[in-house]
Each structure stands twice: as structure tokens, then as C-alpha cells.
Amino acid sequence: MVLEKKMSILKTLRVAATGAGCAAWLAGALAAAGQTTQAPVWSSKPDIKAFEKMENDRLEAAQRSIDQLLAVKGQRTTENTLAPYDEIVRQYNSAGYLSLLLQQVHPDAAYRDSATAMTSKVGAASAALALNQGVYKALAAIDLTGVDSATKYYVQRQLLEFRLAGVDKDDATRVRLKELQDKLVDLQSAFDRNISDDQRSLTVDSAAELDGLPKDYIDAHKPGPDGKIKITTNYPDAFPVLTFAKSDALRKRLYLEFENRAFPKNRDVLMGMVRTRYEIAKIIGYSSWADYNAADRMIGSAKNISSFLQQLDAAARPVAKREYALLMAEKQKLQPGAKEIFDYESFYLRELVRRSQFDFDSSSVRPYLPYQRVKQGVLDTAAKLFGLTFKQEPGAPAWDPSVETWDVFDQGKMIGRFYLDLQPRPGKFSHAEMTPVLDGIRGKQLPEAVLVCNYAAPKADDPGLMDYDDVVSFFHEFGHLMHWTLSAQRWAGISGISMESDFGEAPSEMLEEWMHSPQVLATFAKHYKTNEGIPGALVARMNRADAFGRGTWVLGQNSFSALSFDLYNAKPEGVDPDAISLADDKKYMLRVTTPGTHAYASFGHLGGYSSAYYTYLWDKVIAEDFVTKFDRANLLAPQPAARYRKIVLEPGGSMSANDLVKNFLGRAQNMDALQHWISEEFEQAATATWHPPAIAAVIQIQRAQ
Numbered sequence: 001m002v003l004e005k006k007m008s009i010l011k012t013l014r015v016a017a018t019g020a021g022c023a024a025w026l027a028g029a030l031a032a033a034g035q036t037t038q039a040p041v042w043s044s045k046p047d048i049k050a051f052e053k054m055e056n057d058r059l060e061a062a063q064r065s066i067d068q069l070l071a072v073k074g075q076r077t078t079e080n081t082l083a084p085y086d087e088i089v090r091q092y093n094s095a096g097y098l099s100l101l102l103q104q105v106h107p108d109a110a111y112r113d114s115a116t117a118m119t120s121k122v123g124a125a126s127a128a129l130a131l132n133q134g135v136y137k138a139l140a141a142i143d144l145t146g147v148d149s150a151t152k153y154y155v156q157r158q159l160l161e162f163r164l165a166g167v168d169k170d171d172a173t174r175v176r177l178k179e180l181q182d183k184l185v186d187l188q189s190a191f192d193r194n195i196s197d198d199q200r201s202l203t204v205d206s207a208a209e210l211d212g213l214p215k216d217y218i219d220a221h222k223p224g225p226d227g228k229i230k231i232t233t234n235y236p237d238a239f240p241v242l243t244f245a246k247s248d249a250l251r252k253r254l255y256l257e258f259e260n261r262a263f264p265k266n267r268d269v270l271m272g273m274v275r276t277r278y279e280i281a282k283i284i285g286y287s288s289w290a291d292y293n294a295a296d297r298m299i300g301s302a303k304n305i306s307s308f309l310q311q312l313d314a315a316a317r318p319v320a321k322r323e324y325a326l327l328m329a330e331k332q333k334l335q336p337g338a339k340e341i342f343d344y345e346s347f348y349l350r351e352l353v354r355r356s357q358f359d360f361d362s363s364s365v366r367p368y369l370p371y372q373r374v375k376q377g378v379l380d381t382a383a384k385l386f387g388l389t390f391k392q393e394p395g396a397p398a399w400d401p402s403v404e405t406w407d408v409f410d411q412g413k414m415i416g417r418f419y420l421d422l423q424p425r426p427g428k429f430s431h432a433e434m435t436p437v438l439d440g441i442r443g444k445q446l447p448e449a450v451l452v453c454n455y456a457a458p459k460a461d462d463p464g465l466m467d468y469d470d471v472v473s474f475f476h477e478f479g480h481l482m483h484w485t486l487s488a489q490r491w492a493g494i495s496g497i498s499m500e501s502d503f504g505e506a507p508s509e510m511l512e513e514w515m516h517s518p519q520v521l522a523t524f525a526k527h528y529k530t531n532e533g534i535p536g537a538l539v540a541r542m543n544r545a546d547a548f549g550r551g552t553w554v555l556g557q558n559s560f561s562a563l564s565f566d567l568y569n570a571k572p573e574g575v576d577p578d579a580i581s582l583a584d585d586k587k588y589m590l591r592v593t594t595p596g597t598h599a600y601a602s603f604g605h606l607g608g609y610s611s612a613y614y615t616y617l618w619d620k621v622i623a624e625d626f627v628t629k630f631d632r633a634n635l636l637a638p639q640p641a642a643r644y645r646k647i648v649l650e651p652g653g654s655m656s657a658n659d660l661v662k663n664f665l666g667r668a669q670n671m672d673a674l675q676h677w678i679s680e681e682f683e684q685a686a687t688a689t690w691h692p693p694a695i696a697a698v699i700q701i702q703r704a705q
């Protein structure tokens with residue numbers, strides 16, 4: 001999920017090039033000769049000093065390529081100009097990927113600090129390149145007559161990125177732009193740090209107040225010396241309380257703490273980002289940051305974002321209203337005569353509906369999802385789907401002993417490598433993401449990437465049973481990994497996920513759908529004790545229960561997208577985060593904002609994504625539309641998957657993602673498939689587990705609209 005954070009850095013790095021230097025190049029050359037000798041990234045087991053040398057060697061190699069490019073006399077060609085430019089990209093990317101990975105996963109805090117400092121150093125070098133007029137003019141002077149379309153697209157796109165960075169402005173303006181960019185980097189990291197630093201907590205007087213929570217949760221929360229039980233705002237602590245605690249007062253109290261993290265500190269930091277970004281946009285010649293920020297994306301303009309939000313609202317609202325009626329019916333059982341639902345209640349009420357209407361308890365699926373089987377199942381599914389073979393390299397050195405190294409083969413030929421870093425440890429990045437290690441460059445460098453997740457490690461007496469949502473996220477991240485692995489191009493700058501950044505989540509969101517297929521689940525979801533396959537009826541109930549709430553979810557995401565857009569689509573003088581946030585909640589959501597909350601202060605994406613939070617939903621629309629080209633009854637059928645691999649994944653960033661979509665669908669994406677996805681729980685209503693009274697309530701509400 002956290003790819004977006006990476007994307008923003010990638011974007012900087014992309015404009016901003018090799019060096020594991022000779023060693024990597026030699027390995028690449030050998031790979032090109034059909035030999036699979038590219039050593040795993042950690043084969044030299046670098047200590048901090050060796051890591052810093054690797055990184056500095058890459059930065060120096062990039063500088064040599066800049067010098068080489070600038071020194072060319074006479075006609076500029078792809079060979080004498082684009083080749084050294086792409087080498088700069090490759091070196092900066094390689095350095096940035098590795099430092100970013102290690103700052104998130106290395107077990108040693110001092111190593112992580114060194115990696116963090118290195119990420120800033122690479123970022124500064126790439127930002128300086130983005131404003132280098134000599135390099136820009138050299139690229140602009142390349143004779144593109146007769147060159148292939150991917151190369152032509154690469155050059156044109158880089159020129160656009162340079163212009164958006166302000167490369168063609170005068171010296172004083174470029175100095176100002178650099179100041180603003182540096183300021184923005186500081187503000188963004190302050191915004192993130194304020195969120196992670198502000199872990200809040202509350203205490204309850206006894207376990208009786210935790211009534212409704214699972215036993216393992218209560219066991220893990222013993223009273224302290226003062227007899228009180230501490231609950232923090234960390235996700236694994238907070239979400240079970242919000243979902244299961246019977247005490248309305250406790251849920252409300254915790255939600256107020258949760259939605260006030262980083263407030264009021266981040267209000268000022270956010271306004272600093274809003275002002276800084278507006279000034280950048282104005283200097284480049286745009287009327288708002290939202291419009292400027294959309295210029296190199298699929299969506300193209302602020303106006304298009306605005307109309308996308310309205311289309312989504314129209315698609316989701318009717319279903320969200322039906323869901324709201326079910327939630328309200330549960331609330332009225334608890335509070336007869338209740339007229340509204342506050343957002344702090346939504347997790348709890350949703351769980352009540354899942355149980356009463358869908359006869360589904362998420363703990364009933366866990367025994368079928370032991371860690372080892374799931375891991376192998378995800379790998380086997382992806383291998384089968386994309387016609388690949390994965391072979392583990394036993395004993396390959398990595399930054400932590402738990403990390404697995406896997407080689408990817410296509411018809412016997414090694415085409416990439418991935419690492420699985422799946423278990424939590426202190427100081428490690430705590431969510432789930434795919435993070436790249438090396439760009440795939442045809443004939444030169446194999447793509448490499450890492451899946452960074454946090455699943456409980458199996459132990460002798462515990463098979464590490466996984467939650468349904470964790471397995472969905474595993475498929476999601478594997479979608480990113482396959483995209484990265486299968487999209488090697490001639491140039492580093494157009495390989496992998498280098499296309500418009502609002503396409504990056506589509507392939508991963510699409511693969512989530514494979515988790516819903518009884519056919520796919522039957523291949524690996526087997527009871528950890530009895531080896532019995534997951535019952536079809538349970539899968540059906542699980543899918544219906546999972547579908548419940550999608551309309552509400554889309555409205556909620558739309559409200560966040562509108563907040564991200566509205567904050568950055570106006571002059572800063574008129575921006576009041578509290579007023580905008582409340583107005584967007586009111587406009588887009590059916591439930592009521594809990595008074596006294598300031599959710600924007602801890603909404604980290606306002607930093608990295610800025611005005612482009614719509615991306616998740618934009619890609620969801622595309623992902624669901626993509627699935628229509630597969631056979632839902634046989635998601636493992638080879639032909640559609642092969643076509644998808646060839647048309648959508650393999651081109652990487654060698655053409656516009658708008659063209660990738662059109663080439664696969666035969667048209668641009670539309671809302672039809674998403675609309676179907678949103679209403680699945682009602683479309684499947686005619687089953688034995690559906691309770692007619694609830695339907696009657698829903699129909700009444702519908703007529704009342």
C-alpha cells in the first residue's frame with residue numbers, strides 16, 4: 001500500500017543515474033550473455049562503511065556520466081546523449097532504492113540512520129540534476145528521426161519532467177525553486193515524524209471495560225502496577241477496540257485520541273506545505289498545485305480530478321445508502337430512535353452487520369490460512385498466472401537472516417530476482433510495501449525488488465494463522481512485484497513502474513481479486529490441523545461479508561481524495577484545513593464527523609500524495625475494469641493472463657498508461673465494473689444467509705430517496 005511514498009521519491013530520482021559500478025555492470029553483461037550471474041544485492045555483506053562507499057561510488061559514476069554527456073560535441077544522438085543520461089538515471093535509482101530499503105529494514109539503528117542520510121544525499125543530487133540546464137538542452141537537441149517509439153516517448157517525457165521542475169527558468173528563479181523544494185522535503189518529513197511520534201494512549205480501570213474484544217487481545221493487555229490497562233493508538237491496539245469493544249464510551253474516547261494524533265502541530269506544517277507548493281506551481285505557470293501536480297499524470301488536470309470525484313460519488317452513493325440503512329438498523333437495536341451514525345461507530349456497526357446479515361466471523365477463516373501455505377500459495381498462483389518459475393536461493397546473504405531470496409525464470413531463462421522480508425522486527429517499517437532494488441534493463445541488468453511485510457512468524461506450537469486482510473495485502477504487494485519483474489525495458493528510465501504515477505496501484509489492486517476466487521483459494525487454503533480444503537460455502541460467506549461496506553468505503557476514500565484535492569486547489573489564503581475537512585465529510589459521507597476530531601493532522605498522504613490521493617480510487621476503477629477481461633470462473637486460465645502480461649505489464653513506462661489501458665480494454669476505462677464491484681453484496685443477496693427483513697428495510701430507504 002505504501003508504494004505511493006516510494007513513487008514520489010522515484011519521481012524525483014527519475015528526473016534526477018551506476019555504479020555498483022563495474023561489478024554490477026559486469027554482472028549485467030554476463031546476464032545478457034544468458035548467464036545468471038548477477039549477484040544478490042547483499043552478497044558482499046556490506047557494513048555501514050562499505051554501504052556508504054557503494055552509494056558514493058554510484059553518485060560519482062553518475063557525475064562522470066553527466067560530465068561525459070555535457071562534453072559531447074556536434075550532433076546529439078541517442079548513443080552519445082541518451083545512453084549516458086540513462087546511466088545517470090540507473091545510478092541514482094540504484095543508490096536511492098538501496099538507501100530507502102535499508103532505512104526501512106536494516107536491523108541496526110545506526111545503519112538505518114546512515115541509510116536515511118544517504119537517501120537525502122541522493123535526493124539532493126537528483127534534484128540538482130532536474131534543474132541542470134545543460135543536461136536539459138542536450139536531451140532536447142537529440143535527433144529523434146527514425147528512433148523507436150519507446151525511446152522517443154522516453155525523451156519527450158523526460159523533457160516534460162524537466163520543464164515541470166523549472167529547468168528553463170532564469171538563474172534566480174531556479175535558486176528559489178531549489179529553496180522551495182528543500183523546504184518542502186523538510187516540511188514533509190516533519191509532517192510524517194509528527195504523526196509517528198505522537199503515539200497516544202488511554203487507560204481503562206479493568207478488563208470488564210474491554211468486553212467484546214477477543215480473548216487473545218485481553219490476555220495481551222494485562223493491568224499495570226497501578227491496576228489500570230493501557231490502550232495505545234497503534235493500529236494493532238486501536239482497531240480491535242474500535243471494531244469489537246461493546247463500550248460505546250471507550251470506542252469514542254479512543255477514536256478522539258486516534259483522530260487527534262499530530263494535532264495541532266501538523267496544522268501549521270500542512271499550511272506550510274500548502275503555501276510552498278502553491279508558490280512552486282505559480283512559478284512554473286499553473287494556477288494551482290493540484291493542476292500542476294496533475295500535469296504528468298494519467299488524469300492530466302485539476303478539472304479532470306474534480307469530475308472524477310463527482311462520477312465516483314454518483315457510482316457509490318446509491319449502494320452506500322443501502323449499507324447505511326443496515327448500519328442504522330444495528331444502531332437502532334442499541335439506541336432506539338437513533339437518527340445518525342458517527343464515524344467512530346462505523347467499525348463496530350459494520351462488524352455487527354457482518355455477523356447478523358452475513359453470518360460471517362472473520363476468525364473462522366484463519367485456520368485455513370497458515371503462513372507457510374499462504375506464502376507458497378501466493379507464489380504458486382503468481383507463477384502459474386504469469387507462466388513463470390520461482391526458485392529459492394538457499395543461504396543467500398541478506399540484511400536479516402529471515403529474508404528469503406528467490407530467482408525468477410521465464411522458460412528456463414532467469415529474468416529477475418525478489419526478496420521476501422515478511423516478518424516483523426524492532427525498528428522495521430511496519431506496514432506492507434514492494435520496494436525496488438534494481439531497474440530491469442534488457443540485456444544489462446535484471447530487475448530486483450523486495451516485499452516488505454509484517455506477518456507473524458510461525459513457531460513450533462503456532463503455524464502463524466493469517467487474517468484474511470493480510471492475505472489480500474500479500475496478493476496486492478505481489479501484484480506490484482510482478483509488475484516490476486516483468487517490465488524490463490531497453491532504458492532504466494522507462495522500465496518498471498516508471499509510467500504516470502497514478503497508474504501504479506492498478507496491477508496490484510487487480511491481483512487482490514484472485515484472493516476472492518474459490519478456485520484459487522482451493523489450491524492452498526487448507527486447514528492447518530486436518531488438511532481439509534476451505535469449504536466453498538465459507539468462501540461464499542466471506543466474499544459477501546467482504547463486499548459489505550464497499551459503497552461506504554468508496555465514499556470515505558472519496559472524501560479523503562476531495563480533502564487532498566481541495567487543500568491544494570486554491571490560493572493558500574483561503575485554505576482552512578478544519579473547514580475544508582468538515583465540508584468534504586459532509587458533502588461526500590453519509591455518517592457524521594465526530595466533533596472534536598482533526599483527522600487531517602494524521603493523514604500522512606497529504607504530504608507524499610499531496611493533491612493526488614484520488615489515485616487509489618482511479619486505479620481501483622482501472623483494476624476492476626481489467627478483471628472483466630479475465631474469466632471469473634477460471635482466473636488461472638493462461639490466455640487472458642498472457643495477454644495482460646504482454647499488453648499491460650511488459651511495456652513498463654515505454655508509453656502512456658492511458659494507452660496501456662486502451663490497448664488492453666479496447667477503450668478507456670469506465671465506472672461500470674467498479675459499480676458492479678461496489679454492489680456485489682446486494683447482487684448476491686438471494687442466498688440462504690440473506691435475511692429478508694433487512695432487505696425490506698433497505699428497499700424502504702431506497703424508496704425514500
Ligand SMILES: [Zn+2]
Nearest residue numbers: 001002003508
Ligand atoms: Zn500498492
